[in-house]
Amino acid sequence: MQFHVENLTRTFGKTKAVNDLSFSFETGQIFAFVGPNGAGKTTTMRILATLDVPDEGGCRFDDLDILQYPEEARRMIGYMPDNLPTHRDLTVHDYLDFFARAYGLRGRKRIRMVEQIEEFTNLMGIREKMLKALSKGMKQRVSLARALIHDPPLLIMDEPAAGLDPRARVELRELLKALSNQGKAVFISSHILTELAEIADGAVIIERGGLLRAGTIDQISRHGRADNEHFQHVAIRTKDRNEELYKTMLEMPYVKQAKQAGPYVEAEVAGDEDQACELLAELLRREYRIIEFKQVETDLEQLFMDVTKGDVQ
Numbered sequence: 001m002q003f004h005v006e007n008l009t010r011t012f013g014k015t016k017a018v019n020d021l022s023f024s025f026e027t028g029q030i031f032a033f034v035g036p037n038g039a040g041k042t043t044t045m046r047i048l049a050t051l052d053v054p055d056e057g058g059c060r061f062d063d064l065d066i067l068q069y070p071e072e073a074r075r076m077i078g079y080m081p082d083n084l085p086t087h088r089d090l091t092v093h094d095y096l097d098f099f100a101r102a103y104g105l106r107g108r109k110r111i112r113m114v115e116q117i118e119e120f121t122n123l124m125g126i127r128e129k130m131l132k133a134l135s136k137g138m139k140q141r142v143s144l145a146r147a148l149i150h151d152p153p154l155l156i157m158d159e160p161a162a163g164l165d166p167r168a169r170v171e172l173r174e175l176l177k178a179l180s181n182q183g184k185a186v187f188i189s190s191h192i193l194t195e196l197a198e199i200a201d202g203a204v205i206i207e208r209g210g211l212l213r214a215g216t217i218d219q220i221s222r223h224g225r226a227d228n229e230h231f232q233h234v235a236i237r238t239k240d241r242n243e244e245l246y247k248t249m250l251e252m253p254y255v256k257q258a259k260q261a262g263p264y265v266e267a268e269v270a271g272d273e274d275q276a277c278e279l280l281a282e283l284l285r286r287e288y289r290i291i292e293f294k295q296v297e298t299d300l301e302q303l304f305m306d307v308t309k310g311d312v313q
């Protein structure tokens with residue numbers, strides 16, 4: 001299933017919270033929604049979750065227009081808002097059972113579903129605890145469980161990692177990976193990229209309501225380049241002459257960018273892997289004493305920094 005946001009615009013008074021925003025992703029993908037405070041992430045997510053309507057544009061789940069058919073759309077969405085459950089005098093189990101009923105699950109099916117979700121989100125041990133007695137990380141898991149109770153193909157999560165300790169962040173990442181392996185789409189916002197860089201298949205990067213980049217990591221990193229244009233990112237460390245290596249690299253016609261990164265010189269080489277081999281051979285001919293020569297994966301955090309600095313054309 002594909003999820004499309006098309007030319008979305010939402011204005012509050014004079015503020016254009018979202019401005020002509022378009023992007024798509026699909027089931028099985030984890031897409032990071034990234035932008036600074038006030039960029040329009042929550043506004044977009046609320047529209048996608050049918051909790052708000054745009055001034056212009058719309059959203060489609062495959063061919064389903066969610067503005068026209070919000071009831072149908074709601075069955076396909078699990079929404080985890082950035083605020084946590086507040087029904088204080090309910091146990092975890094009763095809370096989840098309540099939502100399962102609200103989604104129309106009955107009898108054995110409901111009991112089975114609630115148990116399954118409690119197990120998946122690691123809530124079994126605390127299902128009889130009162131919500132008010134839970135830590136932030138536990139509440140976060142309850143909120144995730146609630147969003148999953150009707151088994152939606154799309155999970156929308158607004159800043160789920162905010163305020164979590166490192167262990168809870170790792171657990172959350174594992175849960176998200178498991179969900180995407182189950183074939184769900186996860187659309188997750190954050191202004192901290194570190195926790196998403198490892199697991200995201202793609203990203204939507206926005207600023208002041210407008211789109212900067214959207215697509216899979218590969219598509220974003222290839223922005224502005226033809227599909228048949230290949231690039232290799234390499235990192236090189238020499239025993240000495242590091243500064244000279246950097247200059248040499250800048251002079252090579254097929255090296256498109258070079259920078260010094262700690263003990264490495266990192267470069268973007270135009271061409272396929274053969275070109276990277278040729279670069280290494282050339283450096284050896286020039287008698288550089290090379291300790292390391294490796295390919296570097298594009299990392300989402302670096303991409304985000306490049307995009308927001310305007311370094312990626």
Ligand SMILES: Nc1ncnc2c1ncn2[C@@H]1O[C@H](COP(=O)(O)OP(=O)(O)OP(=O)(O)O)[C@@H](O)[C@H]1O
Pocket residue numbers: 012015016017035036037038039040041042043044191
């Ligand atoms: N209900 C509202 N009334 C008036 N202005 C609003 C409303 N909701 C959002 N805005 C404004 O729209 C802009 C985008 O807000 P939004 O909450 O979508 O950003 P965000 O990217 O989620 O930010 P954060 O990372 O801080 O959560 C902001 O300027 C905000 O003040």
